[in-house]
Amino acid sequence: MELRIGRAELAGYLAEVFPQVRDDFVIEELAPMRIRVRMPVAERHLRPGGTVSGPSMFALADVSVYMAVLAMIGREALAVTTSCSIDFMRKPVAGADLVCDCRLLKLGRVLAVGDCLIHSEGMEAPVARASMTYSIPPKGQG
Amino acid sequence: MELRIGRAELAGYLAEVFPQVRDDFVIEELAPMRIRVRMPVAERHLRPGGTVSGPSMFALADVSVYMAVLAMIGREALAVTTSCSIDFMRKPVAGADLVCDCRLLKLGRVLAVGDCLIHSEGMEAPVARASMTYSIPPKGQG
Amino acid sequence: MELRIGRAELAGYLAEVFPQVRDDFVIEELAPMRIRVRMPVAERHLRPGGTVSGPSMFALADVSVYMAVLAMIGREALAVTTSCSIDFMRKPVAGADLVCDCRLLKLGRVLAVGDCLIHSEGMEAPVARASMTYSIPPKGQG
Amino acid sequence: MELRIGRAELAGYLAEVFPQVRDDFVIEELAPMRIRVRMPVAERHLRPGGTVSGPSMFALADVSVYMAVLAMIGREALAVTTSCSIDFMRKPVAGADLVCDCRLLKLGRVLAVGDCLIHSEGMEAPVARASMTYSIPPKGQG
Numbered sequence: 001m002e003l004r005i006g007r008a009e010l011a012g013y014l015a016e017v018f019p020q021v022r023d024d025f026v027i028e029e030l031a032p033m034r035i036r037v038r039m040p041v042a043e044r045h046l047r048p049g050g051t052v053s054g055p056s057m058f059a060l061a062d063v064s065v066y067m068a069v070l071a072m073i074g075r076e077a078l079a080v081t082t083s084c085s086i087d088f089m090r091k092p093v094a095g096a097d098l099v100c101d102c103r104l105l106k107l108g109r110v111l112a113v114g115d116c117l118i119h120s121e122g123m124e125a126p127v128a129r130a131s132m133t134y135s136i137p138p139k140g141q142g
Numbered sequence: 143m144e145l146r147i148g149r150a151e152l153a154g155y156l157a158e159v160f161p162q163v164r165d166d167f168v169i170e171e172l173a174p175m176r177i178r179v180r181m182p183v184a185e186r187h188l189r190p191g192g193t194v195s196g197p198s199m200f201a202l203a204d205v206s207v208y209m210a211v212l213a214m215i216g217r218e219a220l221a222v223t224t225s226c227s228i229d230f231m232r233k234p235v236a237g238a239d240l241v242c243d244c245r246l247l248k249l250g251r252v253l254a255v256g257d258c259l260i261h262s263e264g265m266e267a268p269v270a271r272a273s274m275t276y277s278i279p280p281k282g283q284g
Numbered sequence: 285m286e287l288r289i290g291r292a293e294l295a296g297y298l299a300e301v302f303p304q305v306r307d308d309f310v311i312e313e314l315a316p317m318r319i320r321v322r323m324p325v326a327e328r329h330l331r332p333g334g335t336v337s338g339p340s341m342f343a344l345a346d347v348s349v350y351m352a353v354l355a356m357i358g359r360e361a362l363a364v365t366t367s368c369s370i371d372f373m374r375k376p377v378a379g380a381d382l383v384c385d386c387r388l389l390k391l392g393r394v395l396a397v398g399d400c401l402i403h404s405e406g407m408e409a410p411v412a413r414a415s416m417t418y419s420i421p422p423k424g425q426g
Numbered sequence: 427m428e429l430r431i432g433r434a435e436l437a438g439y440l441a442e443v444f445p446q447v448r449d450d451f452v453i454e455e456l457a458p459m460r461i462r463v464r465m466p467v468a469e470r471h472l473r474p475g476g477t478v479s480g481p482s483m484f485a486l487a488d489v490s491v492y493m494a495v496l497a498m499i500g501r502e503a504l505a506v507t508t509s510c511s512i513d514f515m516r517k518p519v520a521g522a523d524l525v526c527d528c529r530l531l532k533l534g535r536v537l538a539v540g541d542c543l544i545h546s547e548g549m550e551a552p553v554a555r556a557s558m559t560y561s562i563p564p565k566g567q568g
Binding site: 087105106115126129131 | 513
C-alpha cells in the first residue's frame, strides 16, 4: 500500500482542520502505515511537577493515528475515533518533548486500528502505549 | 465507606493542584464511591463542527475518577492514572455541556477502578463510556 | 426499540451455533438492549484455588453482548467482536456461579457497544467489568 | 535485566499450575522481557467456520504475558491479571496454529504491562493485538 498524501501536505491539512493544535504536533517521519509525531513541550501540557498530562498524551496518540490513516486513504474522509485503550507506564521526563511512534495494524473498509508507543525524548523505556480504533465513513459521506 | 472530603473542599483542592483546568470542571454531586462532574462548553474544547474533542472527554473522565478517589482516601495521596479504555459512541451535541457520571467499582489498597458514562446535557443516549484505573501510592509516599 | 428474538428462541439459537458452549450459559433475563446471563460453575472454568479463569469471564461477557445484539437485530446477522476491554477487580467466589449484567450502550448501523458487569452469585461487589464492541455486517452479507 | 527461569523450567511450571491447559501452549522463544508462544489448533478452540474463538485468543495473550512475567521475577510470585484490552483485527486462518509475540513494556514493583501481537502461522497481517496488566503481589505474600 502506498501513501496518498505526503508529509508536507499532511502537515498543512492538520493546521487547516485543527488550527487550535497546529503548534502541538510535528510530523517527523511518514511512511506507508507508519508515522512518527513529536509533541514539543509547552506550558499548557504540563501537570504539577512538570510532567505531561494524560489528556495531552491521549491527544498525541489520537492525532498520530488520525494522520497515519489520512495519509493512506486521502483527505476526503472524515474518520472518527471510536475507541481507545491507553496504558500510562512511566512518568514523562520533565521538560522533554514526547515522541509517538505509530503503526497501523489494520486499515479496513470500515475500521482502522493504530498502535502507538510514546517516549520522552532521550529516555528509552516507553512512557505510554495506546491503541486507537477509527471508523472510516463510506465514500461520498465524509 | 464514607467520604473523607466534602464537595467544597474537593473543588478547592482541584483548583489548587490543577489551576489550568480550574474552570473546566464543576462537581455537581458527590457521594461515597460516586461523583457527577460537569464540563461547561468552551471554545478550547471544540473540534470543527462544534463538537467536543476526544482529549477533552478523556480529561473529563480522568478528572472525575481522580476526584472520586481523593474524596474517599483523602488528599495526602498522589494517585496516578495507569490505564484507560474509552468508547466514543455518539457525536456530542454542539454547544451543550457534557456531564460525567462516575462510579468507583473498586477501591483497593493499591488500585482503584472507576467507570464513567458521559452525556451531552439534554440527550439521553450516552456520548462516551470510559474506565480508568488509578494506582494509589503507599501511605507516606504521596 | 423492541426485541426481534425472544428468550427461548435465542437460547435455541445459541445451542445451535455454539454447541460446544451450550451448557456454559443460561439466559436469565432478556429485555430491549439488556440481558442477564448466568455461567454455572464447572470444573473446566476453574484455575488453581477454585476461582473462575480470566478467559472464562471474557467468554461470558462476549457471549452476553453477542446475544443482546442478536436479540435486537435478528439472527441473520453475523456480528463479530472487534475489541474488548476488561478489568478484573476481585477474585470470584470459589464454587459460586457468575452472573453477567449486560447493557447495550450503542446499537448503530455498523457498530454495537455493550457494557457488562460480572458478579459472583451472593457477593455484591463486582468481580469484573467489560466493554465489547461488535461489528455488524451489512444486510445480506451475514 | 536477566531471566530468572529458563524455557524448560517455565514450561514445566506451566504444566504444573495449569494442568488443564498444558497442551494448549508451547513456548517457542524466551528472552529477557520477551516471549513467543504457540497455540496448536485443536477442536476445542474453534468456532463455526473453523476459526479460533475470541476467548482462546484472550487465553493465549494472557498466558504469554504471565509466563514472560514469571520468567523475570521467579515462580514464588502469584501475579494476577488486572486488566486487558484486545483488538480483533482479522479472521484467523482456519486450521493454522496461532503464534503470540509478547513484549513486557513495564516490569514495576507493583504492576507489569505486556503487549502482544497474535498471528496465524503463515499469514503476515496480525489477527489480534492485546495489552495485559498484571498485578505483582508483595514478596512473601505470593
